[in-house]
Amino acid sequence: MGLFHREAALAGTTAGGELDVELKQKPNIMKPKVKNLLQMFRQLYLYILVMCLPILAKGQEVINVNVANAPHVYNLPISTLINPDLTIGPGGTGGMVLWEFAAAFPGGAVALPGGDGFTKDGLQIKLPAAENVPISDVEKVIISGTPTVAGSWSFSLRVTDQASSNNGTRVFEVHVTQSLDLVLVLDRSGSMLLPTSADPGAPSRWNALKEAVGNFANLYQAIGGTNRLGITYFATTPAPVSTCCGALRLVDGTLATAVGTDIDNVAVTPVPAGMTAMGAGLKTATTTLSDITKARSILVFTDGEQNQLPEVNLAGTGYSDGTTIPGGPAAGGIKIATIGIGSPSGNFHTTLMAMATANRGSYNTTLDGTNFAFQGGLASGSLSMGFVNQFVTMLSQFSPQIVTTAFKPLPPSGAVLLETFPLNKRVDKLLLEFTVGRKLEVPQLLQVYKGIRIEKDGADVKRYAQPSWVGNYTNTILLTIDFSKSPEGYPLLDPAGKWTVHAADSNMNLKNVNLNVLADDHRLHMKRTLGNATPKVKDKLSVSFLLDKLQLPVTDADVKIYVYRPDQDLGHELAINDKNIKPDGTDSASAGVQKYNKLWETDSAFRALFKPVENIVQLNHTTDGKYEGSYDDLSVAGVYKLVYVIKAKNDDIGEFQRTFMESVYVTFSGVDLTKSEVTSTVQNGQLVMVLRPMTNYGKYIGPAMGPAFSVSNKDIKIASVVDHQDGKYTITFTGAIDQPTKLSILGQEVYSGKLENAGKSDSFIDKIKKWLESIGLPAWSIWIILLLILLLLWLLFRKKKP
Incomplete structure (x- = not known):
């Protein structure tokens, strides 16, 4: 009973105290058994009160008048009825109060008919009376219902004491959580043994994939939550079955190690070989994602054209056998993101891009797996960077966002400034992923860690960072700063401020370092929409970008797109290059793909033709957090890189920067x-x-x-x-x-x-149509021209009549 008494003393025992007094006032009336029974009831009552206090505290919140009220967060699981209802009451008032909403309703909210609240995504927030109508301070705001949509939003309440006119305002955040089931669909066909680039000693595509997937799992592990991961490999068939993640595996502290071991074993027995059954691999993954109560995502990686049935169709919505992909544009279906590498095939790029855009995802691709710099940071050239981008895409409703990236050479000695960036208020975690130019064993990796310096507003904060990596031989280290925790003896670290990151080589011959900075931020949301999902040469690529904080529009941001188009048309340059090759029997059915691979690997002059040309597109704010603009220089066919850089600074959010990257495949336009x-x-x-x-x-x-x-x-x-x-x-x-x-x-x-x-x-009319098209007029305009000619002839004929 000692523990019980300590808990009761901490909680307060007003009712129990009153019962004690009553017992002492009538000591002679009570028989021992009755006294013992009442004592037992008193202890049971106190025990129940103590056990329920956390629930009551969670369910009842207060807005104190005439003081600053810290924001309050409600974490609510999706599809779970709130029971009992949550309540918000006034504090420091003495009778009648006035209630009102202190800010606009979040996006998608519907006002209640009585003017006393709103409904949103299955939840109802209801005032005890209409706004600014006096009501007793014993009445409370009630939050009820069942949340139906994952995400986060907020509302703001103000209560005023009618007698004193003192008021208090408080922001309430609603975070509706949903677990994510995610499956990686990974190509292990024969072409995965090709090198990633022409650089001497460049890893094979398979080895680059191993690194990227291991680092992806490490990021997934760092975000935490009750999410799960599965892996499906495919070559000629969907095989072999993943040892660690053939069935969905809960994300825990062992995930990254298990995934690293699994993909290492697959590389040994059997080695990458065979054809490319992407459709069958995707079907296997969708079968694994059978729990429709979870958010579901698939990341498809492939480096070759499909050549096994069923194939994913060109629209990215189904298969060649007539079945459909259970995705689509609406929430609830499976979100699909895609990554490609090393192909000139229009069919390859069009299918992967369509599969992503048709199923709420995005596409990332690279010609060879190398990086290139841009004014705002690092473009998504590397395979590993592609996985980081898609990690953000697939968890977009959960929060991780790329803050910035950097790629710098490291001299043998001396520290190098990698990046300076602002971070906004109330970020949950900061993740800093460092990738150096060569693989290292753990003792050397610790030397890399020692050479890293992290400062916030000029003060060293590296002690807050928890390091992690995958395996015993790697080139990547992840530092995670959890702002809800701190080292013993140190205060919690506020994320808001100016951050700088340095790195030093210390004579380890690291060559270079790539830094990816991610923020785990549940409050900022970004969504881009491409106006043209299948752009062609001479088209315009219109883009709209939505930015909000807790579903309230952010209207003062600077949104730019760094667009990188290839300098030359890849298909045309391949066609006129006379260095044809003999197909080598790899899994690619196309001799043209193999020609491209050989030229890229051996011909530096050919590679130089495709140096990216940078253009900057400014998106302008139109309304309600929407920024719009277009890129009008789709002058060649090929892969274009789009790098979105978003910056803003205001009192509500603080100063922040975010980066989003994707690839867009632009096809040829018209054939003569x-x-x-x-x-x-x-x-x-x-x-x-x-x-x-x-x-x-x-x-x-x-x-x-x-x-x-x-x-x-x-x-x-x-x-x-x-x-x-x-x-x-x-x-x-x-x-x-x-x-x-x-x-x-x-x-x-x-x-x-x-x-x-x-x-x-062609006929005479067909030739005129083509001539009209060549000067930029639509083919149907010929009928207008013919009509005008007929009208002119008719007028001339009338004039000649006597």
Whole structure:
């Protein structure tokens, strides 16, 4: 009973005290058994009171008048009824009070008919009376309902004591939590043994993937929560089954080590080999994500064209067998993010980008896995950086955001300033991921840690950072600062302020260091929307960007996009390069892809053609936290990098910076078959077409487009496509070859009619249409011109009449 009495004393025992007095006033009336029974009831009452105090404290909040009230956070699990209701009452008042909302309702809120509150995402916040109508101070604000949407938002209340006119205001944050089930779908086909870049000693794509996935798991572990992770490998089939994460595994302190061990074992037995069954791998992952009460995400990584059925369709919404992907644009479906590496194939990029944009994700890709610098930090060139970007994309409703990135060479001695950045108020965690230029064993990694200096507002705060890494031989170390914890003897660290990060080599020959800075911030939200999900050369790429804090718009931010377009058209340069290669039998079905891989690995002049050209697009605030703008220089086909840099400073949030990165694939625009060297012959009932597709702006679409050819007539089949590596293709059609059809490349119609007539001289009207298109007018404008000509002839005819 000693522990019970101590707890009761801490909690206060007013009722128990009154009962004691009553017992002492009538000592002769009470019999011993009754006294013992009452004593037992008193102890039981106090015990229940003590046990319920945390619940009552959580359910009842107070706004004190005439004092500053700290914000209060409600952490509510999704789809769980609030029981009992949460209440908010006044403090320091003496009778009648007035209630009102001190700020606008959060986005999506619906006002109650009586003017006394609102509903939002399954929750109701209701005042005891209409705003500014006097009500007794014993009545309380009530929060009730069942939250239906994960995320965070806030509302602000003011209560005024009617007698004294003193008032108090308090912000209440609602954080609706939902666990995340996430599956990594990883390519382990034969092409994964290719090098990531032309640099001597560059790791294979598989080794780069191992590093990236291990670091991804370390970040996932650092964020914490009740999330789970699964892994699906695929080559010719979805195999082998992951030892650690074939079934969803709870994220705990052992996750990163388990994932690192798992992918190491897969690299040994069996080694990466075989074809590319991305569709089957994706299907396996969606089957794993069967719990619809959880948020569900998939990250797909691949480096090659699909060549095993079922294939994901070009729209990214389903498979070649007619089944659909359980994703889509609405919340509740599976979110899909994608990463590609090292391919010139339009089919490859279009499918991965469409899969992401159709399913609430984003696409990241790199030509070879290397980095390049930009004015605002580091563009997402590396494979590891691609995984960091997609980590943020898939957990976007949960909070992690990239603050900034940096890439710096490290001299043998002396410290280097890596980055200076502002951090805003009330960030939960700060994560600093350092990747150096070579792998190290743990003792050397600790030397790297010693060479790191972290300052906030000029003061050393490194003692607050907890280091972690994956495995015993790595080039990456993660430092996590949890602002809810502090070293013994030190106060809690306030995140808001100016941060600087330095690193030193200490004669370890580290060569360089890449720094990724992430903030675990549940309050700031960002969402971008591309106005054109399938941009083509000469199109405009319009972008809108939504920014809010707890679903209240942030209207004073500076939002820029650093756009990096390739200097030259990749397909055209591949087509005119005369260094054709002999296909080596790897899993890629396209000789054009293999030509690209060989040129990129061995030809520095070829690589130099694609140095990124930087342009900056300023997005302007329009309304309610929406920033809009467009990029108008889609002058070549290829992969464009978009790096969003968001900066703001205000009293409510403090000063902050965020970065978001993605890739956009821009396709060719229009094909002129009359200039595409088309010949057609019929052989043994099959039509054989040879063509070298050229755009109407004078560029070859290039090799590696074999899988992109399609016909609309279901009775005509494409039996084979031979890629000659110079942009020329030999296509064999079977079936009803004398029937009309539409011939398309990457979903763009390039011909309509009988295939044997493709590329032959057009009619006079067709030629006029093409001329109009070449000068920037739509083809349908010919009918307006013809109508005007007829009208003019009619007027002339009338004038000639006597």
